[in-house]
Amino acid sequence: QVELVESGGGLVQAGDSLRLSCAASGRTGQFFSSYALGWFRQAPGKEREFVAAIRWTGDSTYYADSVKGRFAISRDNTKKTVTLQMNSLKPEDTAVYYCAAGDWPDSNHRIYNTWGQGTQVTVSS
Numbered sequence: 001q002v003e004l005v006e007s008g009g010g011l012v013q014a015g016d017s018l019r020l021s022c023a024a025s026g027r028t029g030q031f032f033s034s035y036a037l038g039w040f041r042q043a044p045g046k047e048r049e050f051v052a053a054i055r056w057t058g059d060s061t062y063y064a065d066s067v068k069g070r071f072a073i074s075r076d077n078t079k080k081t082v083t084l085q086m087n088s089l090k091p092e093d094t095a096v097y098y099c100a101a102g103d104w105p106d107s108n109h110r111i112y113n114t115w116g117q118g119t120q121v122t123v124s125s
Helices: none
Strands: 001-007 009-011 019-026 036-042 049-054 061-063 071-076 080-087 095-102 114-115 119-124
Touching: 001 114, 019 036, 019 095, 019 119, 036 071, 036 080, 049 071, 049 080, 061 071, 080 095, 114 119
Parallel strands: 009 119
Antiparallel strands: 001 019, 019 080, 036 049, 036 095, 049 061, 071 080, 095 114, 095 119
16 A cells, blocks of 8 residues: 655745645655656645656656746655655645656546645735
């Protein structure tokens, strides 16, 4: 059983930065370095939306247009962590952020089969 655990959420002001981390635990084995990783978010009353994804090699990254140029995803396969650096935060970035693992990096959340429990990010204006 592999678990993903997010951390780093909080309450910040518009323009601030936050760094989210997601760590894999349990029987990770070859799991972590073999899978693509993604970050999604869900605001109250809205559907879960894609934020960013990264290939298992870490050499290809993908972003939603709404965060491109402000957010950066990275991974450390040795430490079994994936990080989302969020800069120039806006109130519309407020949501619960989830990390997920899947077979390939994709904006479709249905591709991912392992999810963390989520971490709340609140950006005040």
